[in-house]
Amino acid sequence: MPHASTIDGTRIAYQVRGEGQPLVLLAGQSNNHTWWDPILSDFEGYRLITLDWRGTGESDKPDEVYSTRGFADDVVAVLDDLGLDSAHVYGTSMGGRVAQWLAINHPERVNALVLGCTSPGAAHGYERSQEIRKALADPARTDRVLLELMYTPAWIAQNPGPYYVLGDTSMPSYAKGRHLVASNKHxxxxxxxxITAPTLILHGSDDIFSPAANAQLLADRIPGARAELIAGARHAYFHEFRSVASPAVLSFLRTEDRA
Structure with a gap:
């Protein structure tokens, strides 16, 4: 597996699949590239680039301060290692927070931007309730609570797993803590x-993990951005509602490819 070296010497593992215009897919907090595995086939025709955040997967796991701004610099290191001047970028959850910094600090590297189930950060965004925070803090309930925040009960009943969005189980505990702080401080x-990149914002209408009101908030803040809510979807809209979400992303990207 190839690795890119960052400015501070951390090695970031990345994966490349397919041919075509490059599309970088950025996963959620405390997850690695497998977050995207169930829907990679939806984006046939693009050169898909995924990565393992520092602290996850096959990337280095330094026990030091992480930040969403720093994660964006790690993405740049991957693009540099691949010799890519720019790419489309699709980030979900914490990956959407990282994608914001990528488009802000490195505008020349982002051709088109898709932000999914994300927010501008706690200071100005809509945050999950204290009840949800307490439930997620209970080790005996965390996975079940998180699963129900990601998917509808009907989908869970019909899909016994494996689930790809519940976190990288190989992460050391300190790295999980570093990820949590990085996302919380975004x-x-x-x-x-x-942000100058054309921007599409997607969000599940029933997402209470990252409340759906964040979608329009971001759209109002980013010049020319457009927000779409996917009816009935929770946080993992991109997986359960892939038949709606993936075509929406593809339509947007293909429009920008023709521009």
Whole structure:
């Protein structure tokens, strides 16, 4: 598996599949590239680039401060290693937070931007309730609570797993803590109006993990951005509702490819 070296010497594992225009897929907090495995086939015709965040998968796991801004620099290191000047970027959950910084700080590297089930950060965004936070903090309930935040009960009943969005079980505990702090401290509010990439924002209408109201909030803040809610979907809209979400992303990207 190839690795890119960052400015601080951390090695970031990445994966490349397919041919065509490059599309970088950024996973959620405490997850590695397998987050995207169930839907990679939806994006045939693109050169798909995924990566393992520092602290996850086959990437290095330094016990030091992580940040969403720093994760964006790690993505740049991957693009550099591949010799790519720019790419489309699709980030979900914490990956959407990282994608915001990528588009703010490295505008020349982002051709088109898709932000999924994400927010501008706690300072200005809509946050999950204290009840949800307490439930997720209970080790005996965490996986079940998280699963029900990701998917509808009907989908869970019909799909016994494996599930790809519940976290990288190989992560050391300190890295999980570093990821949590990085996501919680995200605040890109002041930079969002500087985004120049065409931007599509997707969100499940029934998402209470990252409340759906964040979608329009981001759209109002990013010049020219458009928000779409996927009816009935929870946080993992991109998986359970792939028949709606993936075509929406593809239609947007193909429009930008023709521009």
């Amino acid at each position: 605040d890109a509010w002041d930079g969002l109006p500087k």
